Structure formats: structure tokens, C-alpha cells
Amino acid sequence: MTVTEHPPTPLAGGPDLPQERRVVTEVPGPRSRELHARRGAAVAAGVGSVLPVYVAAAGGGVVVDVDGNSFIDLGSGIGVTGVGNATPHVVDRVRAQAAAFTHTCFMVAPYEGYVEVCEALAQVTPGDHAKKSALFNSGAEAVENAVKIARVASGRDAVVVFDHAYHGRTNLTMAMTAKSMPYKHGFGPFAGEVYRAPMSYPFREPAPLSGAEAALRATSMIDKTVGADQVACVVIEPVQGEGGFVVPAAGFLPALASWCRDNDVLLVADEIQSGFCRTGDWFACDHEGVVPDLVTTAKGIAGGMPLAAVTGRAEVMDAVHPGGLGGTYGGNPVACAAALGAIETMRTLDLPGAARRLGAVMLSRLGALAEQVPAIGDVRGRGAMVAIELVRPGSTEPDAALAAAVSAACHAAGVLTLTCGTYGNVLRLLPPLVLSEALLSEALDVLADALTAAAGAGPRAP
Numbered sequence: 360m361t362v363t364e365h366p367p368t369p370l371a372g373g374p375d376l377p378q379e380r381r382v383v384t385e386v387p388g389p390r391s392r393e394l395h396a397r398r399g400a401a402v403a404a405g406v407g408s409v410l411p412v413y414v415a416a417a418g419g420g421v422v423v424d425v426d427g428n429s430f431i432d433l434g435s436g437i438g439v440t441g442v443g444n445a446t447p448h449v450v451d452r453v454r455a456q457a458a459a460f461t462h463t464c465f466m467v468a469p470y471e472g473y474v475e476v477c478e479a480l481a482q483v484t485p486g487d488h489a490k491k492s493a494l495f496n497s498g499a500e501a502v503e504n505a506v507k508i509a510r511v512a513s514g515r516d517a518v519v520v521f522d523h524a525y526h527g528r529t530n531l532t533m534a535m536t537a538k539s540m541p542y543k544h545g546f547g548p549f550a551g552e553v554y555r556a557p558m559s560y561p562f563r564e565p566a567p568l569s570g571a572e573a574a575l576r577a578t579s580m581i582d583k584t585v586g587a588d589q590v591a592c593v594v595i596e597p598v599q600g601e602g603g604f605v606v607p608a609a610g611f612l613p614a615l616a617s618w619c620r621d622n623d624v625l626l627v628a629d630e631i632q633s634g635f636c637r638t639g640d641w642f643a644c645d646h647e648g649v650v651p652d653l654v655t656t657a658k659g660i661a662g663g664m665p666l667a668a669v670t671g672r673a674e675v676m677d678a679v680h681p682g683g684l685g686g687t688y689g690g691n692p693v694a695c696a697a698a699l700g701a702i703e704t705m706r707t708l709d710l711p712g713a714a715r716r717l718g719a720v721m722l723s724r725l726g727a728l729a730e731q732v733p734a735i736g737d738v739r740g741r742g743a744m745v746a747i748e749l750v751r752p753g754s755t756e757p758d759a760a761l762a763a764a765v766s767a768a769c770h771a772a773g774v775l776t777l778t779c780g781t782y783g784n785v786l787r788l789l790p791p792l793v794l795s796e797a798l799l800s801e802a803l804d805v806l807a808d809a810l811t812a813a814a815g816a817g818p819r820a821p
């Protein structure tokens with residue numbers, strides 16, 4: 360084994376990094392390619408990377424690689440660094456906490472940071488009822504625990520999820536996730552008592568369907584094929600993430616919430632990707648005043664440190680016997696410190712407002728682009744969670760190859776984009792909420808050029 364004696368001093372990241380797009384080598388550059396070859400011998404092939412440039416520093420709205428290329432970040436590490444990468448409130452608190460103590464295990468000897476994060480969660484999540492939280496490490500773990508809590512609280516087994524849903528990669532959450540390749544393929548058998556209902560997906564309805572009608576389609580299916588009195592919880596992403604940034608028709612979530620209330624079914628909002636200011640409000644549920652019984656959060660909660668939570672009605676959360684919830688690292692003190700710094704940043708910088716501003720720019724620019732590029736079937740999103748769905752012109756037939764080509768062209772030009780969608784044909788934009796409008800505008804120019812070059816301009820199909 361060879362050991363590097365003196366690892367290179369990391370570049371200082373954070374908002375002081377020059378906020379610019381800069382491509383100085385081919386992408387990936389020579390140092391990244393070297394690291395990639397090394398990785399090939401040591402890292403399991405099942406772990407992928409969207410853009411294999413190896414990161415040296417990141418901050419504000421840019422990611423800088425080991426070859427000196429600076430990418431405008433439209434991915435935020437999949438919706439995590441909404442507050443910006445290595446942002447000062449987070450870094451200062453992480454540094455101080457790491458110097459004080461890094462771990463005791465909250466189940467062994469507790470600490471204030473955990474309690475403070477749960478207090479903050481009670482304040483910022485939807486609804487003004489009494490709430491309690493439990494902290495975990497990853498989104499999937501939060502979803503698993505929400506189901507455990509819902510089952511104990513209701514005394515029922517069935518879990519209802521939706522078409523195009525993504526809830527994680529553990530056994531139960533794979534069962535809850537819709538898409539087979541790459542998430543589930545070959546990894547079964549999956550957990551039982553998970554039922555899938557039709558989602559409201561306006562672009563893909565054969566005929567226009569209101570939110571209330573789409574909710575009735577889902578709840579009547581649940582009534583007939585599962586039985587409402589068997590259902591512990593309905594778990595839904597209020598704006599779907601991996602499944603394609605699907606925004607349900609207005610009225611869908613409120614109608615679903617009212618069916619849940621009428622049938623004593625717990626409503627679990629998976630706000631792991633849509634939460635923490637991303638959609639222009641603190642949570643995506645807030646847009647329609649929907650108050651879920653339980654909310655799962657992760658990603659944006661802690662500025663990049665691994666932390667997740669289940670927050671819910673106090674009486675539901677407290678249904679679980681003492682010792683029934685936990686884990687060695689859940690609510691790690693350094694991650695809690697990061698969350699407190701991240702939440703402080705969201706408040707002081709008014710990040711819901713920032714998300715609305717970025718979202719308005721994206722929607723108007725992409726809407727105009729859709730008039731010129733017939734392959735753009737749909738432009739949709741909420742706040743700074745925006746996507747374009749690419750299709751064969753004149754149809755709704757998904758064009759995944761085009762999404763991949765446009766994304767690759769953006770990467771080569773210094774813009775970090777991501778794709779998503781059950782059909783892989785959705786380009787999604789999830790910028791850090793601290794991205795400047797100037798950089799966003801530059802990134803959108805790059806995207807527009809890449810799209811027009813790859814898809815061709817022409818009159819929009821009727």
C-alpha cells in the first residue's frame with residue numbers, strides 16, 4: 360500500500376472562491392483522468408459519478424476541479440448545498456463543534472445541538488401543532504423511520520406510494536421507489552405491503568385532469584385494491600425529485616390530505632429534495648397549505664453534512680416505545696452544528712425569497728426557449744427546482760439521449776447539470792440558492808446553446 364505523506368493543502372472554498380465559469384482543460388482534465396484511473400482500481404463499479412471531475416473546492420455557486428476548471432453549479436450535490444458550499448455559518452459551527460467533541464452517540468450521552476435542531480424543525484416545518492423530531496443520517500433512513508413510526512401509531516401495515524416516486528436505496532425504500540434501473544434492478548426481493556398509486560403528472564395525462572380528479576383516481580384505487588383501513592400511511596414527494604420534477608396539478612395534495620384525514624391514514628411528506636427553501640417556501644407543502652402528519656427531511660438541512668429527520672405530530676411521534684428509534688450516528692453533533700448554521704443562513708439571507716427569484720429567471724428563460732426548441736415538451740417547477748422535459752417533437756415520447764447529450768455539452772462548457780425522470784429525459788436545475796443571477800443567466804445561455812445545437816431550433820409543435 361502506498362501512503363501519501365503530505366496530502367496537498369486544500370484550496371479554500373466557500374463564497375470567497377471567484378464566482379466564475381472557467382474551462383482551462385478538456386473536461387475531465389488530465390489530473391481528473393488520472394484520479395479516475397486510480398479510482399477504477401479501488402472504488403466499486405456500482406458507484407457512479409455524473410461528471411467525473413475531481414473536486415478541489417466549492418463555494419457560492421461554483422465547483423472547482425483539480426485541473427482548475429470552475430463549473431457553475433446547477434446541481435447543489437443533488438439539492439443539498441442550497442445555502443452554498445462551505446458557507447461560513449456552517450463552516451464556523453462545524454469547526455467549533457469538531458474541536459469540542461465529534462461524537463458521544465445521542466443514545467449514550469446527549470447534547471444540546473440535537474435538541475436545538477429538533478426545536479428548529481418544529482418551527483420551520485408546516486403546521487403550528489405540537490411537533491417532535493428524531494434525527495438520522497440519510498434520507499432513506501428518515502423514510503424508513505417515518506414508516507416505522509406510522510405503523511406503530513396506526514397499528515396498520517400498508518404503505519402507499521406513487522408512480523415515479525423516489526424514496527431511497529435501502530430495502531424498504533427500494534420497494535417504495537418506482538424506477539427499476541439503476542435503483543432496484545437485481546436487488547430484490549423487496550419489502551412487502553408497499554402499494555403504488557397513480558400520480559398527478561399533468562404533462563403525461565392522456566387528457567387534462569384536475570388535481571381533485573387525479574386525487575380521486577389515486578384514492579379510489581387505494582380504497583378498492585388496498586382498503587383504506589389497512590393503510591398506515593401515504594408517502595408522497597410534494598414535488599417529485601428523481602422521478603422527473605413532477606409538480607402535481609393544483610388541488611391534488613390538498614385532496615389527498617383530506618382523504619387521509621377522513622380515513623385516519625397518516626400523510627407523510629417526503630420533503631428530502633423539495634424542502635428547506637428549495638421551492639421558494641420553507642417546504643413544498645406550504646404552497647398549498649398542506650399540513651402533513653409526518654415530514655421527512657435530509658439534503659438541504661445541513662449544508663452538506665449528513666443529517667436527516669422525521670418531524671411529526673407529537674402524539675404520533677411519541678407512539679413509539681422508548682428505545683424504538685435511534686442509530687449510532689443519528690443526529691451526530693457535528694452534523695447538528697452544520698444544520699443550525701444552515702438554518703441560520705436560510706433565515707438571514709431569506710433563501711425562500713432567493714429561490715423564488717432564481718425560479719422566476721429560470722422559468723421565463725426556459726419558457727421562451729421552449730417556443731424555439733420543439734424538443735422541449737414541458738417546462739415546470741417551483742422556486743429553484745425547475746426542469747425541462749425533452750421529447751420527440753410533436754409527441755410526448757421521451758428523448759433520454761437528447762437529455763444526456765445536452766447535459767454532456769453543458770459539462771464540457773463548464774456548467775454542472777443533472778438529469779432525472781423515470782424515462783431519463785428530464786434536465787433538472789437545482790442551483791445553490793446563493794447563486795448570483797448573473798451566473799445563473801450565464802449558465803442558462805450555455806444550456807440554451809447546448810440545447811439548440813443538439814436538438815435544433817424550429818417552430819414549436821402545436
Ligand code: PLZ
Nearest residue numbers: 437497498499525526527596600631632
Ligand atoms: N427521498 C425525495 O430525493 C435522495 C438520490 C440520488 P438519501 N435523492 C437523491 C441517488 O441516486 O442515490 C432522496 C430523495 C427523496 C429520499 C431520498 C433518499 O435520500 O439521503 O440519498 O438516502
